[in-house]
Amino acid sequence: MHAATLARPIEINSAPMVAPPGRGEEGHRPLTVYIAGNEIYGPGDEANGHYHIAFGAVRIYRLLADGRRQISAFHMAGESFGLEPGDRHQFFAEAVCATGLRKVRTLPALESMQGLLQLALEGMMRAQQHLLVVGRQNATERIGAFLLDMVERQGGLPQIELPMSRQDIGDYLGLTIETVSRTLSKLREKGVIKFHGLRSVEVCKPSLLEAICQ
Amino acid sequence: MHAATLARPIEINSAPMVAPPGRGEEGHRPLTVYIAGNEIYGPGDEANGHYHIAFGAVRIYRLLADGRRQISAFHMAGESFGLEPGDRHQFFAEAVCATGLRKVRTLPALESMQGLLQLALEGMMRAQQHLLVVGRQNATERIGAFLLDMVERQGGLPQIELPMSRQDIGDYLGLTIETVSRTLSKLREKGVIKFHGLRSVEVCKPSLLEAICQ
DNA sequence: CGACTCGTTGATGGTGGTCAAGTTTAGTGG
DNA sequence: CCACTAAACTTGACCACCATCAACGAGTCG
Known part of the structure; x- marks a missing residue:
């Protein structure tokens, strides 16, 4: 039920050929295409950057021992996800439907840091807003x-x-x-x-x- | 009921005198003491840094129109809070009990950026972990x-x-x-x-x- | 000592979970 | 193109958990 990986994601280096109908920026990074249910990462996997969604949608979730699942966020085309503290992921990330991703590796430069901070703060904000919805x-x-x-x-x-x-x-x-x-x-x-x-x-x-x- | 500000917080510049029994680092910044129920900031207030808790505890929360309240986080002595995206706060922060805070203004330097990023990511993590508890x-x-x-x-x-x-x-x-x-x-x-x-x-x-x- | 706040305990009911059919949709192969 | 199958979704019946309402006890401050 909780979507085992059905097929390997496909990595495409000749980005222009398969560029999604969305915006064409960042086209130099390889685009990886996942089909519905593909796992992008799981708890324990190495975390060394984040992902930009070219098209499709991603769910971020956790499981309890007995299988209860809490999806903490959905991420849609144009958004970024996958930034976590430490060097190991603590969540699952899966493609909700056919999804194209570009991985963005973290640079230790000031301006990229500011972008990451913004990303992290927005993620925290979203989670706390969602807490109000789920809790009350x-x-x-x-x-x-x-x-x-x-x-x-x-x-x-x-x-x-x-x-x-x-x-x-x-x-x-x-x-x-x-x-x-x-x-x-x-x-x-x-x-x-x-x-x-x-x-x-x-x-x-x-x-x-x-x-x-x- | 939801704690109107009962008294003004007290700002103390001669930190050593009133240094709390906790750790004495960062003693050069002014310590502000809040009594239980004091508001530290609210939605719309200017956000230009974060706070370090010398002693006491803080609740971060949101309200629905009809008064339902969701506390998204408690922060305890030794922890930091108050970092939000944009230049305006979107949450309430209140002292849960007698609490001493030191305000930390954001510096646009690389190393401080990395600390802030860590802080933001941990906040996101905590919120998402809490989501699992509240949701499931x-x-x-x-x-x-x-x-x-x-x-x-x-x-x-x-x-x-x-x-x-x-x-x-x-x-x-x-x-x-x-x-x-x-x-x-x-x-x-x-x-x-x-x-x-x-x-x-x-x-x-x-x-x-x-x-x-x- | 009285008034107030905070916390506990009890009785009752409603919202949403659980179990159990059906129904629709999508996918597959003939 | 259509039959068949499996998955996804809907709807109904029933019940449990937790919210609500209410009363009471404990601690605190004037």
Whole structure:
């Protein structure tokens, strides 16, 4: 269930050929393509830099001994992830869907340091914001906050494509898959959202969604 | 209830006189003393550095519109806090008990940058670890994880002094004050912990506590 | 000593978890 | 292109855990 690595990631050095439809900067670094479920790194793996997402999406998570999973973050195209203290990773990182990554090795220079600090602080901020959602909001509020976050991260357009499964959403929000499904159905019945496919959602009443999330 | 500032913090420039029983390094920076409930900063306040805790404890939190509070972190003597992205704070920081702080202004130098990065990454790590607790563990496991964390941060001794109230613990763990109280009572009845005062706890069976937390 | 805050304990109910079908979607091979 | 299969998702019934409401006890300060 928790996605064993199904196939090896493919490394592509001739970047221009396979450049994703996104921005073409940083094209000189090799692009590695992962398919859905591929592990990018796991606890204990050497950590010597971070990753930039050319396209696709990544989940960062931890497991409890009995298999309970908490996804602490999703990262989308254009974002960076993978910076951790120490020289060993403490989390799992997996491709949520077909994903292209460029690895960025850490340079001990001042200006790159400032960028890394910014990255780390934003990561801390996101985690602490998410803590408020998971710790103090009910199922409807959590789903609402999640949808609004996705809208914002996909450019503000009301139509969003969710790369992740209901299980992923549940493990991110601290809910079960059934509760995620039920809550989405309730929002659909109320006309707040509309489905154009299981993972294609249109937020019809964003103001109502914002009101739900307080 | 949520601690309005009761009195102004006291700034002391002649540090040696009031040096706390802790370590005496960094004694050249002015020490500011806050009493329990004092606000250190709030959302919108200018952020231009971080704080080092000489003695006492600090809570970092956010509020929802209806007053629900999520404490995202406690910081104890010897630790640092207050680093945030951008030039404005987005959280509240308050003294949990009588607390002495030294403000550290950010220098744009390489070596200080590396220290800040480490600080930010550890903060992110802590928040993400806490996310697992709040998102995926039940009340007993949360309390257990909290107690073990406090033991570790107070030097590993089984006897710990909790500077924070039950309400604080609840707002940190995403539980109500009643559930915190009941869970602690249950652990006491089972002989896992022992009280030497309302906020003085002895962990009699740390291994059992670890087992509870998985 | 009285008033206040903080903490504990009890009774009750609701939200969301669990278990158990169904249903839809996507993927595979004939 | 369609049948078959497996995975993903939905929906329902039931129940447990924790929140809520309420009362009471303990500690603290004036």
